[in-house]
Amino acid sequence: MNTMLQWKIRLSDETVFLGAEPFRNGRVLVTAELPEGHLSSCAARVLMPTSDRVKIFMNGYQSWTNCPEYTKTDRIRGLNHLPKSLVDKFSLDRYSDYHFMKYPDRRGYTHGFSYCYFRKDERFFLIGSLDERPGYTMFMYNANREILTIRRDCEGVRCGGAFSAFDLFLAEGTEEEVFDAYFEALGIRCRTKEKIAGYSSWYNRYQDISELSILEDMRGAKEVLSPGDLFQIDDGWEPFIGDWLMSDRKKFPNGMKAAADMIHDAGFRAGLWLAPFIAEEDSRLFKEHPDWFIFRDGMPWKAGCNWSGFYALDFDRQEVADYLRETFRQVFDVWGYDLVKLDFLYAAAPFGTEEESRAARMMRAVDLLRELCGEKLILGCGVPLFPAFGKVDYCRVSCDVSLDDDDKLWMRLAHRERPSTKHAIATDTVRRHLNGRAFGNDPDVFFLRTENLSMSGKRKRELAETCALYGNVLFTSDNMSVYNEKQRAEYRRIRTIFEERP
Numbered sequence: 001m002n003t004m005l006q007w008k009i010r011l012s013d014e015t016v017f018l019g020a021e022p023f024r025n026g027r028v029l030v031t032a033e034l035p036e037g038h039l040s041s042c043a044a045r046v047l048m049p050t051s052d053r054v055k056i057f058m059n060g061y062q063s064w065t066n067c068p069e070y071t072k073t074d075r076i077r078g079l080n081h082l083p084k085s086l087v088d089k090f091s092l093d094r095y096s097d098y099h100f101m102k103y104p105d106r107r108g109y110t111h112g113f114s115y116c117y118f119r120k121d122e123r124f125f126l127i128g129s130l131d132e133r134p135g136y137t138m139f140m141y142n143a144n145r146e147i148l149t150i151r152r153d154c155e156g157v158r159c160g161g162a163f164s165a166f167d168l169f170l171a172e173g174t175e176e177e178v179f180d181a182y183f184e185a186l187g188i189r190c191r192t193k194e195k196i197a198g199y200s201s202w203y204n205r206y207q208d209i210s211e212l213s214i215l216e217d218m219r220g221a222k223e224v225l226s227p228g229d230l231f232q233i234d235d236g237w238e239p240f241i242g243d244w245l246m247s248d249r250k251k252f253p254n255g256m257k258a259a260a261d262m263i264h265d266a267g268f269r270a271g272l273w274l275a276p277f278i279a280e281e282d283s284r285l286f287k288e289h290p291d292w293f294i295f296r297d298g299m300p301w302k303a304g305c306n307w308s309g310f311y312a313l314d315f316d317r318q319e320v321a322d323y324l325r326e327t328f329r330q331v332f333d334v335w336g337y338d339l340v341k342l343d344f345l346y347a348a349a350p351f352g353t354e355e356e357s358r359a360a361r362m363m364r365a366v367d368l369l370r371e372l373c374g375e376k377l378i379l380g381c382g383v384p385l386f387p388a389f390g391k392v393d394y395c396r397v398s399c400d401v402s403l404d405d406d407d408k409l410w411m412r413l414a415h416r417e418r419p420s421t422k423h424a425i426a427t428d429t430v431r432r433h434l435n436g437r438a439f440g441n442d443p444d445v446f447f448l449r450t451e452n453l454s455m456s457g458k459r460k461r462e463l464a465e466t467c468a469l470y471g472n473v474l475f476t477s478d479n480m481s482v483y484n485e486k487q488r489a490e491y492r493r494i495r496t497i498f499e500e501r502p
Contacts, residue, residue, distance in 0.1 A: 005030070005150075007044035009165055011037040012156075027130065027185065028168040036160040038354060042135070042152035044166060048118070049146045055119040057430055058112025058139055061097040062346045062384045064399040064417035068426035069119065070110050072143035078103025079415060090305040094350070095417045100153070100358075101138070108143035114386040116141075117178070124171075126178040130186060131167040132386050135357035158354045179433040188390040190436050192377075195472045196339075196394070197495060198230030198268065200445055203403065203477035207236035210251040214259055218266050220481030224491055230339060231263045232271030232475070241307050242279025242286060244327045257335040264336070271339040271379070272331060276324055277315060277348040277365065282308040285323075292320050294350065303347035312347040315365055328372040338377060342369060342392075345383035363387040379442055379473070389438040394473050396442045397434060398427040401463065403447075404454035421459065425466050432470040440472030446494065448487045449478040464490075468498040 005023040007030055010016050017032050023046050030044070050056070050072050058076075060067035070076075079087050079098050086092070093099045101111070115128035116139045127148075129137035135154035142149070150166060169185045171178040183189075199221050201209050214233060221231060235241075237256060239248045247256045256272070263270040279285040285292070293300040294312045303312045313320050331337050348365035352358040366387045369378060380392035388395050400419040402411075411418050428443040435441035446464035447453055455463075467474055474495065483491070 003047050005044050005046050005166075007042075007165060009034065009042045009163070010040040011035070011159070012040045013037055014040075023170070025170050025172055028166065028170060030165040030167075032163050032165055033161065034159045034163045037158070039152075039154045039157045039159050039163075042154055042165050044150045046148050046150070047146060048141065048148040050118060050143060051120070053120055056110055056116070056141060056143075057119065058110045058116045058141070059114055059385065059431075060416065060427070061101075061113050062095075062417070063380070063382050063396040065096055066399060066416040066420070066423040066427055067112060067430070068423075069430050073107050074110065075105060075107045076103065076110050077416070078105050080105045082413065091302045091309070092305075092415050094301075094303050095346070095415055098415065099350070109141070110143075111138060111140040113138055113384065115139075115182070122174060124173060124175055124178045126169075126171045126182055128169045128182045128186075129167060129386065130169050131164060132359040133357065133363060134164050134360075135352070136359040136384075136386075137166065137168070152357075153359060154352075154357050156354055157352060157357055175433060179437060183437045186389065188438060190439055191390065191393045192440065193436060193472075195440070195474070195498065196230050196269075197474040197498065198225060198232060198271070199480070200232045200234050200271075200475045200477045201236070202234035202273075203401070203445055203447070204479055205234075205236065209233065209236040211254060211259060211262075215262065216481070217479065218262065218268075220479055220483070221268070222266055224480040224483060224488060225268065227267040229268055230271050230475075231266070231268040232273065232339070232341060233259060234273040234341070235275075235343075237272070238274075240280050240283035240285075241275055241310055242283035242313075244274055244276075245330060255335075256331075256337075260336045269338040270336065271341060272335075272337045273341045273343060274327070274331070275310075275344040275347075276327065276342055276369065277313050278303055278310045278344050279313060280307040280310040286311060289319070292317055292323075296351070301350055303344070303350065310344070310347075312350060315348060315368060321368070324368070325372055332373070332376050339379060339393075340373065340376065341379040341381060342383075343381040345369075345380060345388075349384075359384070359387065366391045380439070381442070385434070385438070392439050394440040394442050395434075395438070396444065397431040397471075398424040398444060400424070401444045401446075403452065405456070405459055421455065421463055425463060428466050428470050435470060435472055441470060442473040442475075443467045443471040445475045445477040447478055448476065448483065448490055464494045465497065468494050469501060474498045 055069040135152040140149040260270040349362035378392040379394040381396040402419040
């Protein structure tokens, strides 16, 4: 690739800066000296011819965003097909970039964040951002015009002096060559190369968990898993989302330390699910501290419709930071958990301010979590991926799986972040390049059971093998005490693929 990058920076007073830079392999750095003011837009365009043989990957906004490889005639569907009243009622535009990104919803248009590639057979052309603090680097490809538009997500940010309009890295070669070079240029290393296997309670029990169910599941896990594997208690242990300093006493009468002790006594490491940057409407936290949240137009920002509806906490408030610090102190130092799965992290940064971009805020949020967790293991989930590079130990790289191939019809009409086994497999496969470079990939769970599952045997094998081949996390969510010998043998086969894979 050897062409020109034509760029334009516009300030809110209509001041415009124009320029052009060579667009070729290596680092492409575009900086400009700007007067005092506020950024209105920062965009560049480059000619990017493709053919029918070229596959296009645009990294989705966050972990759950479906982003398979596309062809030049594909499209990314937004929410334009849904009535606005429905979108507003269920806050469907809050789970991803819909509230700030336009979706043309036409064939030949794809977009993504932070990095993308164009692949012809085994040859990759990668374009990746080296610095997202000035704003997310957004890639928009119009295949009909063969134009790649690159934008900074920096509208409204105050400027003055040197501004890094774009800091890009370009590489051509094999998959290994381009991604090794990209992460070397980023200076990012995976925090751990350790693979972890184990059990998650979520798809086996959902929120219907208790001290008794954990004991029952542990008995089955001891028959199948290995000592030192992870036994993770997922959502359902807390009274309400946001109330993390106590357990639901009806479900866990002896508290969460007793649950961690039981897991350790069984020979496993203990994992616990939390969503640190949100609280649901029914929570004590939301009712007692309504001023702790991010506000927009005089109202707390609703970040989604799960549970009783949930809202985004403002981690810049000292009271919120103190609350999170006490939460993690209790989870690790008092209760004794070894790993936390931290979910719905995108809610920390739905907006930027005139002082910092949306991306810079998200990066600070992840830095805060890393500080509060110290050297304990973090499994990130529902998070924009670039801010998590090198900061979390493991990270989800796809949407939740569903108990069937592609979830119910009404769910298939929802956003790109919905549960879907079909989408999870596709996204886990193409985001495999992050595994061992940015963090250990978490492809979500696989199933061997037959009950409460509407998935063909072929699809179950495909899901299990995808998890084993492309991630460093291998979790199942079955009641393993009822496995028959054939299922145990299949688990051993999948586990062997996982452990023997480089």
